[in-house]
Amino acid sequence: MRAHEAGALHGDLGYTGPAWLRTPQDVNDLVPQLWPRTVRRTEAGALEIGGVSVAELVAEHGTPAYFLDEVDLRERCREFASAFGDADVYYAGKSFLCKAVVKIVDEEGLFLDVCTGGELAVALAAGFPAEKIGFHGNNKSARELERALDAGVGRIVVDSFDEITRLTALSQKMNKRPKVLVRVTVGVEAHTHEFIATAHEDQKFGFSLAGGAAFAAAVRILDEGVLDLRGLHSHIGSQIFDTSGFEVAARRVLELQAQIRDARGVELEELDLGGGFGIAYTTQDDPSPAGDLAKRINKIVESECDLANLRVPKLSIEPGRAIVGPAVFTLYEVGTVKDVDGIRTYVSVDGGMSDNIRTALYDASYSATMANRTSSAEPMLARVVGKHCESGDIVVKDEFLPADVQPGDLVAVPGTGAYCRSMASNYNHVPRPPVVAVRDGASRVIVRRETEDDLLALDVG
Secondary structure (H helix, E strand, O other): OOOOHHHHOOOOOOOOOOHHHHHOOOOOHHHHHHHHHOOOOOOOEEEOOOOOOHOOOHHHHOOOOEEEEEHHHHHHHHHHHHHHHOOOEEEEOOOOOHHHHHHHHHHHOOOEEEEEEEHHHHHHHHOOOOHHEEEEOOOHHHHHHHHHHHHHEEEEOOOOOOHHHHHHHHHHHHHOOOOOEEEEEOOOOOOOOHHHHHOOOOOOOOOOOOOOHHHHHHHHHHHOOOOOOEEEEEOOOEOOOOOOOOHHHHHHHHHHHHHHHHHOOOOOOOOOOOEEEEEOOOOOOOOOHHHHHHHHHHHHHHHHHHOOOOOEEEEEOOOHHHHHHHEEEEEEEEEEEEEEEEOOEEEEEEEEEEOOHHHHHHOOOOOOOOOOOOOOOOEEEEEEOOOOOOOEEEEEEEEEOOOOOOOEEEEEEEOOOOOOOOOOOOOOHHHOOOOOEEEEEEEEEOOOOHHHHHHHOOOOO
C-alpha cells in the first residue's frame, strides 16, 4: 500500500505517529465528515460524545454498542428540511428506525418513509402522523396495504401491476381513495455496488420505463379512477456522490410525465427523486452538504420541466443514510491481537458481522480509531475483525492503529448509523447491541441490548 493511500484510509482522531499519517488537529478539524458532530477527544485522549466519555458509556452500557449523537441527528434533519424548502423530505426509515428516532423526525418536521408493515407499526406506535407517511415496498401484502389504508397513510408508492390490482380491490372494499405514486425504473446505473443500484432494468423494483410498463401503469390507474395518482417516483441507488444520475433520472421521468399528459390530459402534481445521498465512511469520501444537493437537484428539475414544457411539480426526496449514518459510531472492546506472519495484524473485537454486515455484504469500507486513549507507538496496518465463525467477518478491512493496541482497548467505528442496526442479526446466537442516544452530558437507551433470554424466548423447543 502506498503512503498516500494509507494516509487516505486512516481514520484515527488523535494519532501521533509519522506526520504523513496525521494532522495535528482535534477530531472535528481532522476528519469532520467521519464523526458525529459532538465527538471530541478529552485531554486524557479518550473519545467523548455529547459531553460523555466512552469510559462512562462503557461502564453504563457495555460493548459493543451503537452511540447516537442526538444533536447531530437533529441538525441533519433541520439542514435537509431547510435546504429543500418547499419540497417534502421523507426520512427513509429503512436506514434505522425505532420509536425515539421516529419522534425526533416528527419533531424536526420531516415526513417518514416506510417499506414494510413492521416499519409502519413502529411509526404508528410512536405516534407519527399517518398522513405524513409514505409506504414503499416491492411486495406489499394485502394485509400490509389494508393496514396502511386503515391508518390513512399519506401516499403509497406502487411497484407492480399485481399491487395495483390488490390496492384497487382493497380501496373499493374499504371505500378509500389513497394517493399513489408510480415507481419508475429509469435505466440509470448508479456508480455504486451492484446490490444497491436500484434503477437499472435488471432488478426487482418498479415499472420499466424503456419497456413501457411505467406508462401502462399510470394510464391504468388514471383510467380505472379508483386510486388517486399524484405523481411519479424514481430511486437510482445508494451511496451516491454525483448528481449527474439524478439529472438523467429526472429527465426521463419528466419525459414520461409529458407523455402521460399528452395521452390523458393529466399533468401529474408530484415528483419523488428518492434518496441515496452518500456519506463519508473514510477520508476518501467527499459528500455534498444538503444545501448543495438541494441547489443542484432543484436546478435539474426546473431545467428539465422547462424543456418538457411542464409545470414544476411538488418535489420530494428520501434521505436516510445521509441523516442518521454520520450521527452514530459503534464502540467495541478488543479481545485478541494476532500478527499473521508479517502479512497483517488481526484485531478482534467483541462484535462483528452480526452488528455490521455491510463490509461482508457490500465490500463496504469503514474507518476506525482507538477510543480509550492516544498512543505514541508506530502505526500498524490492521484488520479489525469480529468474533463470529466466518473468515469474512470483517468490520474494517484496512486501518492504521497504534502498534501497541492490546486486549481491553476500545475501538470506535464511525458512520454506522445507517443499515448497521437495521440489518443486524443473531448469527452465532449473538445478542444484538443496544442503541444509546447521547446529548448534553447524558445518555439514554433507545433500543435495549438483547439478552440470551430474548433469544431463548423465541425458541419454543
